[in-house]
Amino acid sequence: MPKIAVFGCGYWGKNHVRTLAELGALACVVDRDENLAKEIAAKHGVEVRDAQSVFTDPAIDAITMALPAQHHAETARQAFAAGKHVFAEKPIALDVADAQSMVDAAQKANRVFMSGHILCHHNAFRAILKLIKDGALGDIKYVQSHRLGFGKFHNKFDAVWDLAPHDLSLILSVAGASPTHVDAVPVSVTDGQTDCAHIHLAFDNDMKGHVFVSRHSAYVERRFSVIGTKASVVWDDMEQDWNKKVTLHKHDVARDNDVWHFAKEDGESIPCQAGMALTDELQHFIDCIRDNRQPLTDGRQGLEVVKILNLAVG
Known part of the structure; x- marks a missing residue:
């Protein structure tokens, strides 16, 4: 079972934490709000970690990100550089250049990159x-x-x-x-x-x-x-x-x-x-990591959504 760290324990991220714990894949949680992170981690019996310790830990295979979208790109690039697979909630970024850089980094690292298009x-x-x-x-x-x-x-x-x-x-x-x-x-x-x-x-x-x-x-x-x-x-x-x-x-x-x-x-x-749907979505992410296959909602679909959003309203 791949071990997955959750970045962001807020409104939607806490659902990632709960679901991955139920699936037996939760490794740890990361959040800037230390008190929130400790509260969420204690509920599921895992550690609170900082980002760099996750990136350097070979026992952690992947991360999911439910962060403010402006922080997704830099976090994802660091994760891919460290050999981690990445799941990014929607939208994966706020501008096309950042979204493209995430897709490129995933391809270069030969890692799974999945967009959180739950429906x-x-x-x-x-x-x-x-x-x-x-x-x-x-x-x-x-x-x-x-x-x-x-x-x-x-x-x-x-x-x-x-x-x-x-x-x-x-x-x-x-x-x-x-x-x-x-x-x-x-x-x-x-x-x-x-x-x-x-x-x-x-x-x-x-x-x-x-x-x-x-x-x-x-x-x-x-x-x-x-x-x-x-x-x-x-x-x-x-x-x-x-x-x-x-x-x-x-x-x-x-x-x-x-x-x-x-x-x-x-x-x-x-x-x-x-x-x-969230359980099925995160199980699909786990299966793609295990089988080394492309997700149904891959990073390229996330990039395409960002392109359309920028064309629609900027």
């Missing part, structure tokens, strides 16, 4: 990918994703940087390619930061994508849709019943002598196995 490891999304692979949707023409709610507000992150990486990683996984065109309409409601935004993507295969994110919405929506020539599939992540999260809608649209004919069948629920 790509969700069982509902896996069900969607299977439908696409099986040809149930026909040719994919359009993908749209809505992520709306009230809050959170950050000093460093606007709504696009905080929310859109989830949706962009899903769309990139469906497309299997980088977009050829990115356009965005950002809107500020509060203090000049982007609170809502529409992001439009175009791909070489004639597929289009649309992301709508908002941290200033009075209602909550987490909905991802893929539209094909034969059917559409909708993932409603607010649905609590796992057997109803994903719905397939078969349809037929045709034109005969300038007259449109269209029909849509009742939605068919696609059963999904209940699961914990």
